[in-house]
Amino acid sequence: MRAAAAGTAVLAVAGLLVAFTVLWPRLDAEPSVRAVEPGLSVALERRAPHSTRARVEHVDAAAPRATRRHPRPERLDIASVGIDMPLTPVGVSPDGQMALPPDPEVLGWYRFGPSPGDGTGSAVVAGHLDSKRHGLGPLVGLREVDAGDPVGVTRSDGTRRSFTVVEVRRYAKQALPDSLFARRGPGRLRIVTCGGAYLPDKGGYQENIVVTAAPR
């Protein structure tokens, strides 16, 4: 009787070990929709106050200053998970969502926001996880990315910007925060694709995976 009980106990402990080995890494990777980094909340666009009597500078209204032009991001690599993909500028699709390249081998860079390596704001790059026409793409590797992994972006002038992953987070698709696209605040690179369950009746994948990287 005691022997049988002892055997059961050993088996139970072994079972617990196996279960927790599987569950432990997930405990801090649960989907979360709470606020991201505190510094990321969109800053109120306020100008420094002037006194009524301040001498003001004038601008030549006939020739507005040229908008700043940075080199364009052209490739993104995350060596730890074998991602090395071309980047193309994208905008907004008619339904108001970020437009993505149809080919899951290509990443889209949100061209209205900051560029990767800009000192301020969130540079957003995103791509399809898969497509009916092209199959599964390399972004499936984003699920394996860990904090500390190096990320590189090569730009049109040949320069390279290096980043380190600081956060991997999952959001319910409806709960993607606007601050993801912040144009102010600390310079961050955000790499986004789909995750979670694929429910065809509910618009496909249910989550966004957001990998945040900070300049190195």
Add this chain to the structure above:
Amino acid sequence: MKRRIAMVGAVGLFALTLTPMSAQAAESGEATVSVLHAVPGLTVDVYANGDELIPDFEPGTLSKALTIPAGSYDLQVFADGDDPASADPAIQADGVKVPSGANATVVAHLGADGKPRLPPFVNDTSSTAAGQARLTVRHTAAAPAVDVRADGKALFSDVVNPKEGTTDVPAGTYSADVVLAGTADVAIGPADLNLTEGTNTIVYAWGSAADDNLQLAVQKIDGLHSAPGGIPGGEAGLAPESDATPAWALVLAAASLTALGLAGRHLVPARIRR
């Protein structure tokens, strides 16, 4: 009574939640005001309520945005160097209302009759949809009615001094010109207009048709952008749901705990168990 207090509280909270972003300025009773000088041929000093606001102001220039207390202002424009104590103002506008939280541009310009005026225009600083840019056109020239065209298509028709029109368009560069209303007679332009996403680009037609000095002035107000509605990311469901918590691990954990508890009852000596 209690219920009433609760309701009042709820309404108060609701009102707080609804307070828009611009309330920052509204609460502090301030307004953002720029001044555009669009009267040809005269360098001036601008005074507000008797204080010099902008010295040595040249035609075709725009002041930086000023944050000033909301209220009523008596504005005077003197020829550069004239002493406000003795000289007559070149242009005068009394009781110009600058509402709290507003973003306005005061424009010194010629009326349709060729006489200088000094009205405020309120700028539309509401958010633009992701990918969109706002274009505002203002007829501030001594000239007849005009149409404003972008890439050859009329965006605004029959605009007369001192009216304005505003619309949101996809961000990009447009070739813009101003034609006499209903004709193809180009009065100004064409000029390349870069309409930046999340920006209100305000274009002034100014000068005088009679003096043949019609031209464009441009003011830009940025920071109106908003984020896209979301990010798609896949369409085929080919990726395994590897990142979901496997049910078998949870079941195994629960079963193991139960088994351990039962086995423990037999293993621990009875006298300790009591």
